[in-house]
Amino acid sequence: MxxxxxxxxxxxxxxxxxxxxxxxxxxxxxxxxxxxxxxxxxxxxxxxxxxxxxxxxxxxxxxxxxxxxxxxxxxxxxxxxxxxxxxxxxxxxxxxxxxxxxxxxxxxxxxxxxxxxxxxxxxxxxxxxxxxxxxxxxxxxxxxxxxxxxxxxxxxxxxxxxxxxxxxxxxxxxxxxxVVGLADDDARKLVATAVPGADEALADHTIRTAGGNPLALHELPTLDHEPDGDAPLGRSGDLMPVGPRLRRAFAARAAAMTPPARALLLLAAAEDRGDRHVVHRAGAGWGVDTITWDEVLRSGLLRVSGARLEFRHPLIRAAVYDGAPFLNRQAAHRALATALPAGATAERAWHLAAAADGPDEDVAALLEQAAEQCLRRSAGPMAARTLRRAAELSPTPAAAGRRLAAAARAAWDAGRAETARQLLEDAERLCGELPVARLSGGLRGILEFANGRPERAHRYLVCDMAVVPEPRRAVELGTVAVRAAWSAGRPDLQQEALQQVRAVDAGGDPDLSELLPVLRNWWSCYDQTGEVTPTLLGMASGTVGRLGAAAWELLPPVPLVQAWGIEDGLLDVLRVQAAQLRRRHELAALAVVRSQTAVLDLGAGRWGAAEAAAAEGLRLAEEVGADHVATQCHSSLGALAAARGDGRAVAEHTTRILRVSVPRGVRVLSAAAYWHRGRAALFGSRPQEALADLLCLAEPGHEAAHPTCALFAAVDTVEAAVQVGNTDVVEAQVVMVEEWAQRTGATWARAAGHRLRALVQGGAAAEASFRAALDVVGAAGDPFEYARTRLLYGEWLRRARRRADARLQLAGAAEVFDRLGAEPLRARALREQALTERPTAPRVPGPPTAAGLTAQELRVARLAADRLTNREIAAQLLISPRTVGHHLANVYTKLGIASRADLARIDFEGDLRFSTAGD
The missing domain is CATH 3.40.50.300 (P-loop containing nucleotide triphosphate hydrolases)
Structure with a gap:
């Protein structure tokens, strides 16, 4: 080996x-x-x-x-x-x-x-x-x-x-x-070789426990790592089981010692905190005297450092404990429980639990109290394990189910989604679905929303609103139900959840009584079938800023807030939420908040912050098993990649999104993937390919059909359609944005409506629309889209031969694209800017190949030589196919050739000279 x-x-x-x-x-x-x-x-x-x-x-x-x-x-x-x-x-x-x-x-x-x-x-x-x-x-x-x-x-x-x-x-x-332990990298290689196919979590746990010991690295991954009911589970975590080889290797020295010394080693192994004073008091009744302590310390198996005891290697502790008879272990735990000081409730509960050999309500109740202490100090994983052990000792199915439901909630809050799901299923087998939904606060719907099918999550959440005892929790579940329906692209289910939320009675809760009108104003705005007045919209805008102290479940989906144009203050709310969740170590909720922060930063042009938020959210989501949140983070990273021109990253992120979203029916995520692919193609001068992806967002029944995404993507859809000359879809897209702008007054929609109208108009009307788009108050708050408007306006000015005005717009756009790192559009702006430069010298005659082509003629000739069609050339240069034909006719005449095949033989990078006159 x-x-x-x-x-x-x-x-x-x-x-x-x-x-x-x-x-x-x-x-x-x-x-x-x-x-x-x-x-x-x-x-x-x-x-x-x-x-x-x-x-x-x-x-x-x-x-x-x-x-x-x-x-x-x-x-x-x-x-x-x-x-x-x-x-x-x-x-x-x-x-x-x-x-x-x-x-x-x-x-x-x-x-x-x-x-x-x-x-x-x-x-x-x-x-x-x-x-x-x-x-x-x-x-x-x-x-x-x-x-x-x-x-x-x-x-x-x-x-x-x-x-x-x-x-x-x-x-x-x-x-x-x-010979010392292996370094982590070498230990990981050994685990991979010894146990092919071992998952990363098991490998990490093995490496952490084995301390670099190769025998442990071989044997531990093959053992059952579920905590043993007899194991001393305390603040330092589970005691790893050991197999026969490890037991023989580490227990031999202990077996050769005197009975009192073996008793002392067992007490030290069972007292997982390493408290020397507790072990000393417990050992007094077991014949452990000064001579025994000397024997054990001389053996080197156990060391003393002040008031703490520690084994030379953690596997020695495990082998000593695992090798002791069960009755001896029970006795050790009882002795330790008696020796603990009065305030050590949690430790006493665990020792009594380890000593129990059957149901014991008193010990289960002690464990439940210990779990409450864990939750107060944000030790969710320990609380979940404590409650699970309490459930094992519960004498009735009802008590066991209640404690398992509470354990599931603690595990979910700590970011252990799979553990939470398993505990919830165990509780449901004991008590039934609805009682467990009440006991867990509707956790099954939250879990399904995080990594399952949104339509099923909606069904669970709406159902569980009626069984949870707290009105506030019912509102939280109803809010998530609305989000689940929105994620699935199901307006009918949205309305059902909205009606449920509106029907909740505050039940004498003063905080909820104050919050409900705020939420109802917001949800009235959310209801796309209702009328929206400026007063109602203003109240809804204020709503978002007042949710900072509320649970994360009450926060609306960020894309929808952006669509309504009322995101002011939401970033501050999310930052407050993130700080609170970090403090409580609620990783699952923190992943949600960071994923939404990334969306806001992206829209505000803070691309570095967006990337950092999305990367952190992705790491957290993968750690806790929240698949949907992970795909949301991939979506933000895919949007950045599309704007930056990183085609490989776009393909990677969108593939990962669709792998999760399509089978589960999460249409909002599927739509985002298609949108990012469409934008990447549009920015890469592939408008036909872009249009094929973008039109899917509004195609009824398509896996990526979603109204909110289709609304946002209209600016890209219209631009791609204009470039390829597909006028059939343009007007409907423009009208959709204009109507939304009229309904909501959202800054982005008003600016987008003017910009899109400019693309389909001609003459002075087009310029007026471009100017109106740039003059919308607050439009510059999204620097990327504002720069895109300036780019399109600059291209229009250049074609109108207003070179000075065009240079001003194009230079401003190029500067923003450069700052953001949007390379494809920066290059496009610079190319257009180069075409606005006046000729610095008259045209000079030259050899037959130096025929004095204009800059545009040279561009057309090069693209034609690359075998692009007139329509494809027109899409890249933002001119009509007829103009392309006109330019090619001039090229053939000036170069003395007759066809595209002849163009392929021209050395356009050699001594061919051209003039910008007449461009």
Missing amino acids: ELFGRHAETAALDELLDRAAGGAGAGLVLWGEPGIGKTALLEYAVAAASDATVLRCRGSRMEAGLAFAALHELLWPVMDRLETLAAPQAAALRGALGLSRDTTNRFLIGAAVLSLVSGLARERPVLVVVDDAQWIDEATAQCLGFLARRVTTDRVVVLLTGHEDPASGPWEGLPALE
């Missing part, structure tokens, strides 16, 4: 073997904790010494009291060489190995072994390998120590492994190399 992270150790072994081959023998002790990989290094050395005679043995606790037992195993393959020794040495060695009755002293035996090995080394190098040397018998240990210190002039290497630093004892004076 490949050794990961052992380059230094294998290099040392290679050097040792190379030197020995040259006659400079040596001994080396490899030491370190059990399972750290010492045996694997011995195997490496054996494989590397393929031309050597290998003598090996392994220490055994069962034979540790038998003199020369290990030496017998070591020399058995070369017993026939005893005849080569001097008679006294041969007799002494035969007596030691039980081959005769001869008796002699140990020095003579050591000398015999040295003579035997040296004789072998004269024929070929010798490698002596002793594994688990801490367990070999004392007589063999002294003999091998004698050998290892005297082979410096022989072709001999003596390798031994042990658990302790050989600073004293039989290996004193020998070189030693400590």
